[in-house]
Amino acid sequence: MSLTKYSDMKGVPLRGGMVTSRDAAQLESGSFSAVVNLRPKHPGFEKRPGQRVLHTSADSTNQVMSLYQLVKNQISESAVFAQMSDGDILKAAASPPTVTTGAFGDEIFSGNASPKPASWAHVNDILAISTGVDQHKLYAGSTNYVKKFIVYSSDATARSIPVTGVDNTEEVIDGLSTTVSLAGIGADADNALYICTPIPANKITFTVTAANTTTATATLKYRKSDNTWASASATDGTASGGKTLAVTGSFTWTFPADEIPWMMYGTSGYWYQITFGAGDLAVVTVSAVTYGTDGTGSGTRTSVASLENVWDGIMVDAIEARVGKDYSTTGSYATYYTYGSSAVSLGDIALDENDAIFISSFDPIMGIYVDVGDTPNTDTTSAAALTSISYWDGNAWQAFSSVVDYTVADANALTFAQSGWILFPKNTADKPQMLGSTEYYAHWYKIILDDAITTDVVAAFYTMPWFKASEMGYGVSCCSWGNRMCYASNRWGQYIYVTKLDTVNVLNGADYSVLEAGDGRTNQILAMERFYNELIAWQEEKGIEGGCTTLFEGYNPSTYGKLVLSSKIGIINAKCRTLVEGVLTSTATDETLKTLCFWVSRYGVCVTDGRTVSIISDAIQNYFDPTKTECIRKGYENQHWMAYDSAFNILRIGIVSGASATVPNKFFCFDLVDKCWYEDTLGQALSCATDVEAGSGNAAVLQIGGGTADGTVYQLNYGTNDISTAVASYLDIEFQYGGIYLVLLALLLRCKVQTAGDVTLTVYANKVSQFSETLSMLAEDTSEVVRRNMLTMNVINHALSLRLAHSTASQSMTLYELGVTIGLWNGR
Known part of the structure; x- marks a missing residue:
């Protein structure tokens, strides 16, 4: 040989x-x-390395669909969340690597069945969660600085929109030892504290630096949909020995179903009123007032609030005003006068009880601001009062109840005597119409007075709109971008709703924007990701045309623009993408570090640098080849996942492979240094994974993962065994x-x-x-x-x-x- x-x-x-x-x-x-x-x-x-369980009691046989850690910065607080396949979201009882004896943690939300993998994002320490089958949810944890803190010590009854009060917000949110004295608050029923939060709260905490020494009880109220203050039936955790604000503690209550946002003291948000039934607070000082959504009510922990579209607080010009003169028995007006909303000459046409003012708005409203400037109604002889203000219900005019008219001057009891709000409850039966000869559809409101007014009254009309976030449908995806929250919902799936700067729930006004992803198709946006200063949105892959990958650029609504990176490649679900900074990439002349975004498509594992899309799964492409028996399985798109493992600088993915698998059964790793693939066989199959900040120990970052059908969260990269399996x-x-x-x-x-x-x-x-x-x-x-x-x-x-x-x-x-x-x- x-x-x-x-x-x-x-x-x-x-x-x-x-x-x-x-x-x-x-x-x-x-x-x-x-x-x-x-x-x-x-x-x-x-x-x-192996993996171990992080809690000793499983959550039945539920799948852990996604995991996320919220780390807050203004006030230090962190929490790890697990989304379960039965619709529940659990909050970890302890931060990894601590192993909890018992269940993973409390249930903070119980949602609808068959959720999709959740999207998670936060702005200003407020977390948004989108599960695909519920309205977008908001969570603020236990402790956040309030938006406003007002001490109202006047003996006069406060208006619905008060005009007096001392703003002590800075003193209670500065994080310092500065204090606010509540000495002005006595036993008078009108004395109150007014507190505003950006989202609905069920917990307000007072840090008491000088305790109350007199017997006093407190009642916390919320703003109700009928434009009144209603008791929240809160538990007073600051009380001791019959004395409220005697110790540092929290008022806690259950989220009311009929709570609405409100605008007071120039701030739109969720307002709470605390009144005191006896005694006074002469010696009380507080150094901090915070709010949370981890309050407890009726023995059931409820920690998330549904997204509502909160008015930005900027009055909106009415579209126009029309005055109907001389109402007849036939149900019509003899003459209509049409005005722009900023200069309506009511006196020139001798407005009286036989006439009506019609105001139009693009949105339903709950208040009209009447600005009479220096031409108020001074006709004390007629002493006109507001008879009614009505909305159109689709068939007839219906009068609002509980109308409050703040155009009535204190000195003269007549309407339009001063500039002010006319307030009324929001009514969901309010329908748009085309009034008279108008050729546009709008919400119209009819104002009738009971007598004549001064002949020189010229008024401008502005509105307080209200909005329904529910009209967007269920929340499918969310992402923080440029200090704004971006939402995608299922009703118009290709659109992204971008909030006002530094807010999570203001989806109106000049600083709000709507972006359309893709190439004109209505494929649902399943995932979004920040990328440098840009935003990437992926749409669901449908039919032979597939999905779309779209990059948005810009800093505000006037500068937003988009680039469609692919009109074929979309994404499988929200947990199938990750952003990695510092990836070594090669060019013809050198190697550079870049930020890249990776995701799983039905066509393979993809990557983009913000300009092009490439498939990097050639070495394992048989798992994406429909002619192979091991190809990813159709109908199980919500099961596949991807995560970045910073310990080894690799991507980890799990897929449902073959004709019989129903949960991830094949697991791969992509080496970001050598750009090559490895395979894992796991003793306990995983349905998701994520890096988290460690709560203790020497390692700053750990990786955790969720089981496919065992209700268990694991610490990954731990020890040498998969629990006890080699x-x-x-x-x-x-x-x-x-x-x-x-x-x-x-x-x-x-x-x-x-x-x-x-x-x-x-x-x-x-x-x-x-x-x-x-x-x-x-x-x-x-x-x-x-x-x-x-x-x-x-x-x-x-x-x-x-x-x-x-x-x-x-x-x-x-x-x-x-x-x-x-x-x-x-x-x-």
Whole structure:
């Protein structure tokens, strides 16, 4: 037998990834056909770490659909959340790596059945959650600075929109020891504290620096939909010995179903009034007032509020005003006068009780501001009063109840005597119409007075609109971008609703915007991601045209623009994408670090730099090839996932592969340094994973994952076992030379010294096992750090394979270099 030398014994550093999209016999000699349960060391491989449970009691057999950590900054607070497949969202009882005895944590929300993987995002320490089957939800945790804190110490009854009061907001949100005295608050029923929060609260906490010493009770009220203050039936945690504000503590209550946002003291938000039934607060001082959504009411913990569209607080010009003169018994007016909303000459047309003022608005309203300037109504003889203000219900005019007219001056009891609001409850039966000869659809309101007014009254009309977030449908996706919250819902799925700057729920006004993703198709937006200063939106892949990937640029509504990166590639679900900064990329002349966005499409694993879209899954593309039995399974799009593992600088993905799987059953890793693929086999299958900030210990960042059907959250990259199951790792290496017979003569392996264990070498000829050998990882001499093994053999075939494996529990393995001596048998 005459041999030609093909390779020598010198060890070659082990580096690179596997290829599954081609048969092993088609790979270049020295390539890997399998890299399983190994992590790269560039060069070399080490056995991947294991995982452990983070709580001792499972949440039934629910799947953990997604995980997220909220870390707040204004007031330090963090929480880890798990979205479960039954619609519940759980808040961890303890931050990883602490293992909780019992359940993972409290249920903060119980949603509708069959949720989609949630989107999570936060702006100004307020978390938004979108599950695909519920309205967008908002969560603020336990402690956040209030938006306004007003001390109202007047004995006069406060207006619905008060005009007096002392603003002490800065003193209670500055984080310092500065205090606010409540000495002006006595037993008068009109004395009150007014507190505003940006979202509905069910907890307000007072830090008391000087305690109340007199018997006093407190009643906390919220703004109700009928334009009144209603008791929240709050529990007073500041009370001690019958004295409210005697200790630092919280008022807690259940979210009222009929609470509405309101505008007071120039601030639009959710307002709360605290009144005191007896005694006074002469000695009380407080240094901080905070709010939260982790309050407790009626024994049931409720911690999230539904998104509402809160008015931005800027009065909106009425579209126009029309005055109907001389109402007849036939139900019509003899003459109509039409005005712009800013200068309506009511006196010139001798407005009286037989006439009506019609005001139009694009949106339904709950208040009209009448600005009479320096031409108020001074006709004390007629002493006109407001008879009614009505809305159109689709069939007839209906009068509002509980109307409050603040255009009545204190000195003269007549309407339009001063500039002010006319307020009335919002009414969901309010319908738009085309009034008279108008050629546009709008909400119209009819104002009738009971007598004549001064002949020189000229008024301007402004409105207080209200909005329904529910008209967008269920919340599907959310993302924070440029200090704004972006929402996508299911009713008009291709649109993104971008809030006013620094808000999470103001979807109106000049600083609000609506963006349309894609190329005109109505495919649902499933996911969004910040990217540099831009926003990427992915739409669902439908039909042969697929989905879309769209990049939006700009800083405000006047500068927004879009670039469609792909009109074919979309995304599978919201948990199938991740942003990675500092990825090493190569160009024709050098290598640079870039920020890249990765995601899973039905066409493969994709990446974008903000200008183009590429598929990077060529090596494992058989799992995205519809002609292969292992292709990802249609109908289980919500199951696939992707996460960035910063410990190893890799992407981890899980897919549902094959015709029978219903949960992720194939798991892969993409090495961001060598741009290659590995495979994991997990003792406990995962449905999601994410990095989180550690609550204790020496490591700053940990990775956690959720089980597919065991109701369990795991700490990943922990220990050497998957709980008690050994991690079975192996590396398959292929050798061939164009069909010429190879003769494997010798092998050299260098690995890291371990305190126990062996590497199992198996040699295959054309995938038929020839023999196995155990190669020790123990030091040959004390203090050695590298173990070298060499053995000779004589294996002949045109397709040779080597497997280096380790599957012993509680042991590690690190492979450095492999060398083989191979000869070519040309004559056979």
